[in-house]
Amino acid sequence: MNGVIESLGSWNSILLEQARSGSAHGVKQLFDRMPEWSVASWNILLSGYARQGDLDRAQSVFDQMPQRTLVSWNSMLAAFVAGGKLDQARLFLERMPMRSIVSWTTLLHAYAQTMDHAMLRLMFDRELPERDTICWNVLLGAIAAQERTGIEQILEVFHEIPGRDLASWNILLNWFAQRRDLECTQKTFDSMPERDMISWTVLLSCCIQAGCVDRAVRVFNQMPQQNMYSWNSMLTLYADRGDLAYATAIFNQMPQRNAASWNTLFVLNAQKGHLNRAKEIFDEMPGRDVAACTAMLAAYGAAGLADEAERVFYDMPEWDLVAGNAILVALSSSPAATERLFDQMPAKDLYTWNIALQTRAANGDLEEAKRIFDEMPETNLVSWNALLTAYTQKNSLEDAYNLLIAMPDWCLVSWTLLVATYGQNNMAGEAKHLFDRMLERDVVAWTAIICAFAQNGHLEQAKKLFDMIPYEPSNLVAANAILSCYSQDHTHYRGAFELFSELKLIDSIDGSCFVSILVACRHTGKLDTAKALFHSIAIDFGLVPSKQHYSCMLDVMSRTVALREQAVDLALAMPFFPDAVEWTSIVGESARWRMLGLTFPKSFFSPPKVSVITSD
Incomplete structure (x- = not known):
């Protein structure tokens, strides 16, 4: 008898190990x-089938059992x-002949x-x-999961629990953390009679979500032990802030890393433009997955390195739809390559079709764009806007207008695109008519209509x-459009100076504004004003003068014969290599090249006495 019992006990032990592996089929065979x-x-x-939710087989086993225990009934309930x-x-549960607290807790x-x-x-x-x-913890957790739960409600249940344990405290701690209430999270953490890794991790996550970097570092360093999640949390913290140095330092200190760790550092390097380092990290990754490969080819695509992106794609052990879409985007500058890959893809979603459509539209292939649009199994606003773009690029304005009217849904982008296209085709009246029909307008729409009028005189x-x-503040794109036109129209020079003064009052100036006003100075011969403006770029507005600013200044100075020597010196002293444009402005004819040996007068860079820009 003992031998039979020992044999049965051994069988059951083996059977239990098989069940723990998660294979109900293997359990049944054994x-x-x-x-x-x-x-x-x-x-x-029975429990093997119950854990897998195989209700029919669980019910069959339960019905065949010669005898049942409380474990049998609870297993069937779990099924x-x-x-x-x-x-x-x-x-x-109601017809169970015996129940335990486990029975009730299961339900x-x-x-x-x-x-x-x-x-x-x-x-x-x-x-x-x-x-x-x-x-009690099940109830507390359920209340915590409700979006409308208030602090009084969850604290009431929490304080009702007669024997609060660590799980109770962690539920409350996590509730405060999910609401990003760092102070209450910290107070709850400090009040806990004991803490585990979950407690520390919740507090760390709350500090990170609140953007408290120093506090997060302090919590991380105080943790009795750090796990993979806490290390990755700190790595992600610095990565999200774009701090490559600290992220790299954290990565190098990690006792072990998983795919998330490698991907975080890799993506950060790619975003920072360090593609060589990103490729090194990619090559060092143990067991690169599809997500890592997709990120690498997307990084190459964003950098315009289509060949490298395609090489990574075809080296991947397997592809998924996300990878396929990423390589389509990377190859979008090459319609032929995009079409070839598009035709090879075994599965396509709406995003896939839209990429192919946008590629054709961006490359001006209207007929192919129309063909793809007509073949699409479904479309959305992105699809319609892509086709609208194809029409506008070909200046098929009547077709574009008809398409806009036929669109099932409209958005600001659709209307603004056509308004801008009318403006580019010297059709300011049509642009204004369409603009007036818009139910809503954003700053881009206003800019489009203003440019439509400004650029057409x-x-x-x-x-x-x-x-x-x-x-x-006023929109700089629109302001620059008007300012640029003012500065090149001799009947509106005064308007250029007046508008520039208005923009200065609201501190709404950028480098392009200075280019336009310097051009106006050139046409009006306002040398002193030009010098004052040139110095104002850096002194008053903290901008760095560009090559275009220097070119404008050289042009202003070169129009005065007595200042051509200073213009040459400025060309030699500017932090850019002067090209034919600058020298042509200064020299005018080959005989003037002898001026290149003149000494630069340092007084030019002294702030001028002109302090107020006027239009006199």
């Missing part, structure tokens, strides 16, 4: 080979829950996971014969529209 079964054998087989049959699970967990708080509360308040800390109307923009 079960069928056993010379005899005990109730424990049946329970192991109903895992299979999502909560109504049947409740009925089964409580199910109601909590399905967010059925009414049934959870009903069972907890009215039906539970007894409540242990696990039951209607400067007074452009200025009126500019003054109507309901945005502060």
Whole structure:
């Protein structure tokens, strides 16, 4: 008899190990080979099916069992829950001949996971014969998961728990952390009688989400031990801030790394433009996955290195739709390569079709864009806008307008695109007509209509529209469009200086504004004003003078014969290599090249006495 028991015990041990591996099929095969079964054998087989949610097989085993224990009934109850049959699970619980706190807790967990708080509360308040800390924690966790739960509600339940344990405290701690309430999270953490890795990790995550870097570092250093999650959290913290040096230091200190660690540092290097280092990290990755390969080819694509991106793609052990879409984007500058790859893709989604459509539209292939659009199994606003772009690039304005009217949905981009296209084709009236029909307008739309008038010589109307923009500060793109036109039209030079002065008052000046006003100085011969403006670029506005600013200044000076020597000296002293444009402005004819040996007068860089820009 003892030999039989030992043999059965050994079989059950093997059966249990098989069940822990997660293979219910393997458990059944081993079960069928056993010379005899005990109730424990049946329970192991039943629990295996129950964990996988295989309700039919679990029910079949349960019905065949020669005898059942409380474990058998609880396993069958768990099978109903895992299979999502909560109504049947409740009925089964009611007819169970024996129950334990595990029975009730199984169903409580199910109601909590399905967010059925009414049934959870009903069972907890009215039906539970007894409540242990696990039951209370299930209730507390369910309340914490509700979006509308207030602090008074969760604290009330928390304080009702007669024997709060570490899990209770962690639920409350996590509730505060998810709301990014760092102070309450810290107070709760400090009040905890004991803490585990979960507690420390929750506090660390809260500090990171709140953007408190120093505090996060302090918590990290105070942790009794750091796990992979905490190390990756710190790595991500510095990566999100774009701090490559600290992120690299954290990465190098990590006792072990996973795919997330490698990908974080790799992506950060790629975003910083360090493609060579990114490629080194990519090559060092142990067991590169599809996500890493996709990130690498996307980085190459963003840098315009289509060949390298394609090489990474074809070296991948397997492809998924995300990788396919990424390589399509990388190859978008080559319609032929995009088309070839598009045709090879075994699966396509709407994003895939839109990439192919946008590629054709961007390259001016209207007919191919129309063909792809017509073949698309579904379309969205991106699709319609891409086709609209194809029409506008070919200046098929009537077709573009008809397409806009036929679109099932509109957005600001659609309307603004056509307004801008009308402006580029000297059709300011049509642009204004379309602009007036727009139900809403953003600063881009206002800029488009202002540019439509300004670039076609209607400067007074452009200025009126500019003054109507309901945005502060004034839009620099629109301002530059008007300012540029003013500066090149001899009848509107005064308007250029007046508009520039307006922009100065609201501190809304950029480098392009200075280029336009310096051009106006050139046409009006205002040398002193030009010098004052040139110095103002850096002194008053903190901008760095560009090569274009220097070129404008050289042009202004070269128009005065007495200042050509100073112009040459400025060309030699500027932090850019002067090209033919600059020398042509200065010399005018080959005989002037002898001036290249003159000494530069340092007084030019002394701030001029002119302090107020006027238009006299």
